[in-house]
Amino acid sequence: MYVERASRLAGAVVWTNTPQPGAGPGRVLPDGCMDLLWHEGRLLVAGPDTHAQRTDGSGGSWAGVRFFPGTAPTFLGLPAYEVRDRRVELADLWPAARVRLLTARVDAASGPARGLEELALALAADADPPDPLLRRIVTALDAGRPVAATAEELGLGARQLHRRALTAFGYGPKTLARVLRLQRALALARSGMPLAGTAVAAGYADQPHLAREVRDLTGATPAGLLGGG
Known part of the structure; x- marks a missing residue:
């Protein structure tokens, strides 16, 4: 089941998705956004899509923060085209030691969605405001x-x-x-x-x-x- 709410980070959305038993394949549609994701104890970045991404309806729960279009590159420190149409482990983009600390911080929160939102707020506070x-x-x-x-x-x-x-x-x-x-x-x-x-x-x-x-x-x-x- 997919659930979303407005984030405390301006323009962002916090969401969770827990596949239901027997759920079939689905589609993640392009929306101009980038997401910071949590899945089974891993942090990932979802790049902007030019086409729908297929999901198989299995594989455990997901949580994410969907950033307002154009803002994530400032917060994450990388150009959006580097992750276009990709789902990339954050550890492949940032130093592994830093990612381990951030993952532990998310895991220690009251839930991964809350932990991701806190992480997104911290990243935004440490970065220059988006243009x-x-x-x-x-x-x-x-x-x-x-x-x-x-x-x-x-x-x-x-x-x-x-x-x-x-x-x-x-x-x-x-x-x-x-x-x-x-x-x-x-x-x-x-x-x-x-x-x-x-x-x-x-x-x-x-x-x-x-x-x-x-x-x-x-x-x-x-x-x-x-x-x-």
Whole structure:
């Protein structure tokens, strides 16, 4: 069973996922975010995804902190593109001794989700604040603004915007815009809006365009995702 709540770290979400007996395969959909994960006593980093990651529905409980898009590289000290479409042991990114101490700290908390949240808060406190321009990029693209218009409004050249996006989000602004549009569409569809209306409201040309994008990014049809397939 998947459960999430807002974190005390601004913009972040704390979540847990405990597979239920008989649960089948699932999908983790791209959302523009990076996560700090705990699984069976190990700390991992989930990079930003360009496509859905398949899960087999087994393997024990997970906990995570999902950071607001673009903020995790500042807190973790690495560019997002280095872990794009990957799940990486934190010990492969940081000194093993430090990771052992952090793992023990999470394990000593009242639960791994609480321990991860405390760790995320500590990492954020020790790091410089994320560049506020990154949130403006996310806000503009999530509102459906074209990439070129977003760059112009923020006073950036196209190459500057691409470099910043690659470091902060793991991919260029066009891919980020597609991922954010996908999430907008799914939220609208899950609220009960018909797919034809969802396509228009989310910024797709039409319903077939929505279906193509959903399949390309997730490997499933809109109906399959909404039905849990």
